[in-house]
Amino acid sequence: MEASLFNSLIDISESPAASRGQADLMLERARWAATVFDRYDRDATMRIVDAVAQAAHEHAAEFAKKVVAESGFGVAEHKKIKNELTAKPLVDFYRDQDYVNLRIDETRKIVEIPRPAGVVFALTPSTNPIATINYKVLLCLMTRNAIVMSPHPAVRETSIEAVRILARAAEEAGAPAGVIQVLEQPSIPLVDAFMGSDKTNVILATGGTPMVRAAYSSGNPAIGVGPGNAPVFVDASADVTKAAQRIVASKSFDNSVLCTNESVLITLPEVENQLKMALKSSGAYICSDEDTAALRRFLFHPRGFNVEAIGRDATWIAQECGIRVPTNTKILVAPITQIGVEEPMSREKLCPVLAMHVAKTRSQALSQSRAVLRLTGAGHSAAIHTKDEASAIDYASTVEVYRVVVNAPCSQGAAGFATNLAPTFTIGTGFFGRSSIGENVGPQHLVHWTRVAYNSDTDESFGNYQEIGRGFRGALPPAPADGVPGSAPAAPPAPQPSAISSIDSATKDELRRLIAAELRDLLRK
Incomplete structure (x- = not known):
């Protein structure tokens, strides 16, 4: 979905030689900045981090509005929340982690020296551009890395402005010039040149599957994510009213552009009617068979998902499909009778449309949840609403994902904003999703450690x-020579x-x- 929009918007006429030259200039500047930044102590590093986080926080609302105006989708109020969460709260989550000083293990006789990656090339999506920029820039600064951002063309102007503000804040706080850079005219040859350059130390890819696969095949180390398609299971023990409220709140958040949003709701016959009533009370519209057929035709074309629907609100989508819904409708719930390749509604939908399937038994519900992820989304996220601990463990052990959210909105919960998971805008999908990392990506993934190991005798x-x-x-x-032993300068x-x-x-x-x-x-x- 992201890739098709990306390809349709960027200029592909730039020659590979010119692209390599431009990439080389920016990467050399970033490499110099990274070399200087590696000399900073933790206090100086955190002053820069805090200054940038403050700048991101101050511009959160402004850029939320600008992104919605430029891209045409999403909810400015919700984007503001995401922009704020990826500023000060992100830094506070990792504040006690030290990625600068030596780690000394006297028992094992090992000293560990932090080694930043160096130059990070970061791709950003159109769906969560500013939050992703904040997140990736701050991760790099916490670990004393330089970063070059490649904004999505659909939100290029706002993204460039945001990166410039963060770069200015960093340099005013003492960061070396060039530690944060942005491609002002992203193109396919230019992005390829950055990803393939031996001066790029690691690629942080967030976007469509083709983009992530290209990062992994570039020859450089890459940290990427796979697509989401989160199933949510409401079992017989759940507090149905709370479950419905949380699911609607999650699926309508920023019009469901987070890849952690619930995609297919699975429940049981004994819960079905009560759950539908609770969903309606929370702002959902329950579709008829005819409505679901209209949605299916509109959302899924022979070429794939209809990108025009990404991030649009439920009433807009309903109008395009000829479905009459109340003006306060937050999400559209589309009942489906099967899950599999024959039913496109059981695939990922980055819009406030939630498929709903009623399994015959609990065992079938678990297997159908697993089937959702076999279609797409393996390794990503899933959710369950239950009061039964055994049910939660059985579910989490069955679905092939690395984060299962319990009794919380999946959009926010899997991303670490309604749970105590690490806050992130890059979800590792691990072995199940053919990714190098299975956890929520954080600063620890941008620094390695040289280990000085003594003879164990x-x-x-x-x-x-x-x-x-x-x-x-x-x-x-x-x-200082008279500093406290083991402390930062x-x-x-x-x-x-x-x-x-x-x-x-x-x-x-x-x-x-x-x-x-x-x-x-x-x-x-």
């Missing part, structure tokens, strides 16, 4: 590393961009000459 003593800190060269002074003044820019100017001049030479060579090919 008890006769070989372990060194005293508590009084040794890393020497942060360049713009920052080294840790005392907070130095925030390094100013001008000071950082002036360090080793001879090296920078040489770097410019190398870049120019490389660019000339590329353009000759």
Whole structure:
């Protein structure tokens, strides 16, 4: 879905040689920034992180409105919430995690040195552009990485403005110039050049399946996500009223553009009527067979899902299908009699349309939930509403996903905003979804650790590393010799961009000459 819209909007005429040259210039700048940033201590790093989070928070409402105006879908009020959640709360979640200082394990006689990835190339989707930008930028800053953002063309202008504001906030707080960059004219050859360059250390891909697969096949390390298609099971023990309220709230949130939204509701005969009444009371419209047929025709074409429906509200979709619904309708519930390739309504739907299937038995409900994910969405997310712990465990053990939300909205819960899961806008789908990571992606995935391991023999003593800190060269002074053992250095003044820019100017001049030479060579090919 994302990929088809992406391809239809971007210019593919740019030559590969010119694209490689442009990518090389930006990546060299990012690589220099990452090298300098690696010298920062934790206090300086967190000052930059907090400044950027504050800037993201202050512009959350503004960019929510601009994104809806530019893209034509979603709910500005809900996008504001997502933009805010990926600012200060995201940083606070990881505040106690240290990705800068040495980790010392005296028992095992191991010292671990954090090693940032370096240069991160990040793709963003049209559905959650600003929240994804906030999230990926802050993850990179927490781990002292440089980042180059590639915005989705459908929301290019707003995304570029947002990245520029975050970059300005970072540099004003002392970050090296070029630590946050953005492609202002994204194109297929340019994105390919970034993904394939040996100067890109890791790719953070969020978007359609073709985009993610391209990242994985680029030859560079990549962290990507697969599509969602979350089943939600309401079993006989559930508080049906609360379940209905939570499902409607989740499915209508930002018109269901989060990939963690519920896609197929599965329940049992003894719950069906009560659940339908509760859904209606919560703002759902229960479709007739004719309504469901009209929705099926509108949403699914021979080429796939109708992208015009992405992020549209329920009343707009109903009107396009010729279905008369109350003006306050939040979601459309479409009953279906089977789950499988023959029923397209059992596939992912990034709009407030929820398929509903009534299984004959609890055992069948579990197998049908599993079948939903076999169609698409393996490894992603699922939800269950129940008061029975055994039922929750049976369900979670059956469905092939890595996060199961219990008695909470799945849209927010699987993304870590209505549960205590790690807050994220990149959902790892693991082995089930052919992804490298199965958990919610966080800063820990952008830093590796060099391990200094002593001889395990008890006769070989372990060194005293508590009084040794890393020497942060360049713009920052080294840790004071009389500091508290094992602690971070005392907070130095925030390094100013001008000071950082002036360090080793001879090296920078040489770097410019190398870049120019490389660019000339590329353009000759």
